Amino acid sequence: MARRLVLGLTAGLVLTCAAFEAAAGTVNRYSSLWVFGDSLSDPGNLYAATGDKIPESPPYFEGRRSNGPVWAEYLTADFDARGLAAANFAYALANALPNDDIAQGLPFQVPDLPDQIAEFALTSRDRLGTAPIASLWFGSNDIFQQMAVNPDPVAVATTAARAANAVAEGVTALAGFGIEDFLVFNLPALEKTPQFTLLRPEAAPLAKIGSDTFNATLADRIAELSATGLRVGTLDMHAAFDDLIAHPRKYGLTNATDPCLIPGVSICTPEQAKEWAFFDPVHPNAVVHSEIAGLVGTKIAPVPLPLPVLLLVGGIASLGFAARRRT
Numbered sequence: 001m002a003r004r005l006v007l008g009l010t011a012g013l014v015l016t017c018a019a020f021e022a023a024a025g026t027v028n029r030y031s032s033l034w035v036f037g038d039s040l041s042d043p044g045n046l047y048a049a050t051g052d053k054i055p056e057s058p059p060y061f062e063g064r065r066s067n068g069p070v071w072a073e074y075l076t077a078d079f080d081a082r083g084l085a086a087a088n089f090a091y092a093l094a095n096a097l098p099n100d101d102i103a104q105g106l107p108f109q110v111p112d113l114p115d116q117i118a119e120f121a122l123t124s125r126d127r128l129g130t131a132p133i134a135s136l137w138f139g140s141n142d143i144f145q146q147m148a149v150n151p152d153p154v155a156v157a158t159t160a161a162r163a164a165n166a167v168a169e170g171v172t173a174l175a176g177f178g179i180e181d182f183l184v185f186n187l188p189a190l191e192k193t194p195q196f197t198l199l200r201p202e203a204a205p206l207a208k209i210g211s212d213t214f215n216a217t218l219a220d221r222i223a224e225l226s227a228t229g230l231r232v233g234t235l236d237m238h239a240a241f242d243d244l245i246a247h248p249r250k251y252g253l254t255n256a257t258d259p260c261l262i263p264g265v266s267i268c269t270p271e272q273a274k275e276w277a278f279f280d281p282v283h284p285n286a287v288v289h290s291e292i293a294g295l296v297g298t299k300i301a302p303v304p305l306p307l308p309v310l311l312l313v314g315g316i317a318s319l320g321f322a323a324r325r326r327t
Contacts, residue, residue, distance in 0.1 A: 027301045030181065031129025032085035035072045036116045036170065037137040039065040039092035039283060040185075043073050046092040050107060055092065059266055060279075061286070065092055067260070067273045068286025072135070074293035075300065082302045085127040089116035096138035096166040097159070099145065113138055113170045121177060133300060134174050137185035139163045139218075140282070143210035147203060156206050160213040168221035175230055182232045183300065186218055187211040188241035194259040195281035211238070235296065244277060244288070253277050253287070260285070 035041055046054055047063020054063075061067050072088050079086035093101065095112045102109055111119065113136070142163035146156050171182050190196065190207040197204065215238055222232045248256035256277040260268040268276055279285040284292075 028299055029301055029303045030131045030133040031303050032127060032132040033075055033079045034120055034124065034132065034134040034179070035076065035088040035090055036113060036134065037090035038094040038141055041070055041072045041088065041090035041137050042092045043070055043088050045088070045090060046110065059261055065280065065283040066286050066289055067279050069289065071289045071292035071296065074290065075296060079302045084302050085124070085129065087123060089119050093141060094138065095142045095145070096163040097142050113166060117170060117173050124177065128178055131181065131303065132179045133181040133183065134179050135183040136167055136170055138167050139187050139214045140190065143190065143207070143214065147206050147210070151203065151206055153206060153209050156210045157213045160210045161217040164214045164217035164221060167218060168225060171225055171230065171232060180230055182230065183235060183296065184218065184222060184232060185235045185237050186215045188237045192245050193282045194257065194278050197257070199262065199281055248277055
């Protein structure tokens with residue numbers, strides 16, 4: 001199943017720049033990895049910051065918004081195993097645009113994209129190496145919050161476009177610290193997640209406006225950034241998840257319609273959770289995360305170790321992807 005899903009999702013990898021235009025099967029090697037994002041990339045940062053309270057664990061796995069590790073953890077583990085710098089600044093509930101979380105009732109201010117970049121600036125000095133790469137995956141929370149505050153199509157589209165512009169500005173800010181290679185994720189079709197197909201179907205048109213506007217604006221901005229000489233690749237999660245939702249069985253999944261968790265209720269067993277694409281109404285399960293990691297790993301990897309060192313630590317270095325292959 002793992003191989004089938006990686007091959008299926010490969011169609012969603014849009015190679016938009018020189019950094020990702022190598023021949024099929026060629027892996028681009030990097031000296032450090034820096035991850036920025038929201039719950040789709042958070043390895044438990046929000047959980048730790050809230051004293052192991054958000055999200056509730058269990059049913060969530062050790063503070064991840066899933067039933068297992070998120071995609072970025074496999075990649076950072078491979079960099080760590082080679083003694084290369086790798087850090088994940090992502091927080092669940094984070095936005096691309098700064099917002100006031102305390103005013104919305106949260107116990108502290110969640111680090112949004114500008115805050116995550118500020119933390120990167122404090123911790124990355126002299127650790128980039130010769131070929132650093134950064135990944136950015138934001139946008140959903142900006143759209144969801146706008147839909148909650150003012151469910152007006154124009155307002156949602158405006159916020160979505162501003163969020164996409166904020167991601168592009170984040171790329172520019174990180175380039176100022178010496179990063180020239182980037183992997184930017186666009187958004188899946190939010191209206192096709194269980195949040196809107198099952199729980200809030202009346203809001204599905206707004207969700208579609210949000211994700212479509214975000215993706216179109218992001219594509220335009222990435223083209224502009226690439227024209228400046230930055231190497232910005234896009235992982236097209238919209239295309240990948242469309243195919244996953246339409247054809248779950250060809251990927252070894254049995255359900256891409258129902259979430260395992262709805263607010264306060266679990267409707268599937270732990271075994272079923274491995275086969276249901278959505279662990280909750282908007283977040284994918286651990287199997288999907290592992291396959292996203294496999295897809296990214298076909299294009300991004302740590303710089304090779306010298307042979308004697310590789311022989312000594314090869315067993316450790318292979319643990320991340322070996323675990324994924326066993327899924």
